[in-house]
Amino acid sequence: MTNLTAPSGHPALVVQDLSREFSNGSETLHILQGVGFTANTGEAIAITGPSGCGKSTLLQILGVLDHPTSGTVSLEGEDPFAMDVTQQAQFRNEKIGFIFQDHHLLPQLTVLENVLLPALPHRGISNEVRERALMLLDQVGLTARMDHKPAQLSGGERQRTAVCRALINRPRLLLADEPTGNLDPATAETVGKLLVALALESHSILLCVTHSEAMAQSYPRRCYLKAGQLVENP
Ligand SMILES: Nc1ncnc2c1ncn2[C@@H]1O[C@H](COP(=O)(O)OP(=O)(O)OP(=O)(O)O)[C@@H](O)[C@H]1O
Numbered sequence: 344m345t346n347l348t349a350p351s352g353h354p355a356l357v358v359q360d361l362s363r364e365f366s367n368g369s370e371t372l373h374i375l376q377g378v379g380f381t382a383n384t385g386e387a388i389a390i391t392g393p394s395g396c397g398k399s400t401l402l403q404i405l406g407v408l409d410h411p412t413s414g415t416v417s418l419e420g421e422d423p424f425a426m427d428v429t430q431q432a433q434f435r436n437e438k439i440g441f442i443f444q445d446h447h448l449l450p451q452l453t454v455l456e457n458v459l460l461p462a463l464p465h466r467g468i469s470n471e472v473r474e475r476a477l478m479l480l481d482q483v484g485l486t487a488r489m490d491h492k493p494a495q496l497s498g499g500e501r502q503r504t505a506v507c508r509a510l511i512n513r514p515r516l517l518l519a520d521e522p523t524g525n526l527d528p529a530t531a532e533t534v535g536k537l538l539v540a541l542a543l544e545s546h547s548i549l550l551c552v553t554h555s556e557a558m559a560q561s562y563p564r565r566c567y568l569k570a571g572q573l574v575e576n577p
Pocket residue numbers: 365366367372374392393394395396397398399400401
């Protein structure tokens with residue numbers, strides 16, 4: 344399914360037969376129905392599909408913020424759903440980066456402090472971590488803004504900060520849910536390109552849910568979620 348292989352010869356991310364059901368009173372909603380795919384380090388995959396088909400649900404499961412009804416997920420050989428909640432929290436913090444439609448920055452912290460935040464429980468704020476934060480901020484053009492608070496930034500600047508924050512720990516898996524959905528088309532294109540470039544440079548797997556056909560077309564690999572199934576390169 345993929346061209347690249349991880350050093351071990353196994354795909355870095357293996358998703359098998361993933362299902363998710365929700366109970367709404369007497370009704371059972373079958374949202375994901377046997378989703379399976381593999382991805383390797385350095386891959387960027389766009390995920391599209393109709394509203395309500397389960398795109399966010401899939402990202403929530405892969406980000407260990409939700410759990411599957413059945414099926415398995417393996418990231419670099421680790422199964423997060425075989426872990427207890429403390430191990431899951433550590434796994435999430437160390438291995439996964441998130442970018443949402445809304446920036447979710449903490450308003451009382453500066454841009455730099457927001458970017459450094461995920462490193463605190465993981466590695467602490469060493470010189471190396473601080474240098475990485477400064478390097479990321481430089482790459483997204485926010486060096487001059489690093490002491491500003493989120494309220495002082497534009498929407499695009501806030502999302503660029505969120506991209507840096509998601510990448511500070513060099514996550515193995517970067518999950519982006521409509522990351523440019525609140526931005527105007529030109530800013531969306533800029534932020535979208537930065538996201539892909541920085542994810543690849545950080546050797547992450549990027550999974551990006553988008554409603555933007557233009558953004559999806561710019562990805563080397565595209566998947567479509569429909570009727571609970573994930574289809575490659577529609
Ligand atoms: N906790 C829950 N309980 C019951 N139903 C849920 C729950 N979470 C999600 N759903 C349902 O699962 C379906 C898929 O939701 P999801 O948010 O994953 O879709 P989506 O493809 O991301 O949609 P959109 O493109 O509109 O954001 C929806 O019908 C939603 O109502």
